[in-house]
Amino acid sequence: MKVRVLYFANLRERRGVAEEELEIEPGTTLAALYASLFPAGPDGRIPVAYTRNRAVSPGSTPIEPGDEVSFLPPLGGG
Amino acid sequence: MKVRVLYFANLRERRGVAEEELEIEPGTTLAALYASLFPAGPDGRIPVAYTRNRAVSPGSTPIEPGDEVSFLPPLGGG
Amino acid sequence: MIALVDGRIDVAGVRRAVDDSGFGAVLVFEGVGRDSFEGRAVVALEYEAYPEMAVPEMQRIADEAQARWGAKVAIVHRTGRVAIGEPSVVIAVGTPHRAACYEASRYAIDELKLRVPVWKKEIYADGSAWKANAPG
């Protein structure tokens, strides 16, 4: 099934794109997708807030077909 | 002896001038001058801060020749 | 910038007076003429000052905020008639961080109302009244 994934800030730089459409297994959770896209490095993983369809959501949330998903690194606005 | 007296706000309106030079007895205090210039009406007297030469001063302060004196009604700035 | 002015306050000019490349926060406070007081319609305000005392007192307040919070402070108060919606006083404060900015700005307006010899008359359709600030 297809999902649209957006990347911001350091995650965008690491991934090399601002957004992409991915093919994932049905039942994949937000946290599982993040872990598969951004394997832990020597400093561990960047802590994120998971979003599904523009709402912050628990990492355990299963992704549905056509969802817009993102992982928000620590905020720096203001 | 001569003293310069400034009036502001409701005191200016009651006195009818913004400033004047007055002849007063040596030894007159700030409070005594205020009481003589503004006799208590039915609502009493407007409470004031006394100033002598642009500094807030106790009512008991004797006025010196050539002083600039004023009586500040409650403030309304801002 | 510490001043009494007789016409409209140049708000952008007061803001520029606290420009500093080391500041991360700037607050501009405007005290504005309101259209009513305790339900009575106000059509304009009139301010009067004792300039030779007011300007030094505003400067002291700015200096105190500088000493206490490292703030740069500009204060301009207007005298004469002020239309509803126009500012009677503008206070600009700049600091490296925002917490100090809020504290210094609040300090400046609170102290101004307590200490600076300025008086306000509310003009109604059918009269007027001198209005004192509430005590501290």
Next chain:
Amino acid sequence: MIALVDGRIDVAGVRRAVDDSGFGAVLVFEGVGRDSFEGRAVVALEYEAYPEMAVPEMQRIADEAQARWGAKVAIVHRTGRVAIGEPSVVIAVGTPHRAACYEASRYAIDELKLRVPVWKKEIYADGSAWKANAPG
């Protein structure tokens, strides 16, 4: 007025958005690019947002301040490169009385930093780093 903008923020325009003849106090907060961070020289900042989430979240913060303090609130955040000394965010708040104005303004910037999906990169002469806000 709730917006993300790509160029300079029109500070006077944000201020005008909270005009109201019933307001006696207006506060304009500017978050400004500083020239240093922990002793390291910063030459510019770059901001990036998730606009579809950031704008609704700014609107929610404005609505909360309206409900709690009767405040009218305008918030404009900039994206892209911001020069030192220029505001990255401008928040205008108007209220009938000043105490509520300070509280609502402080609430808006504190909540924005915690909740609005915007990211900041500090640009140095010899590199750059993404900088998160300190936790609440």
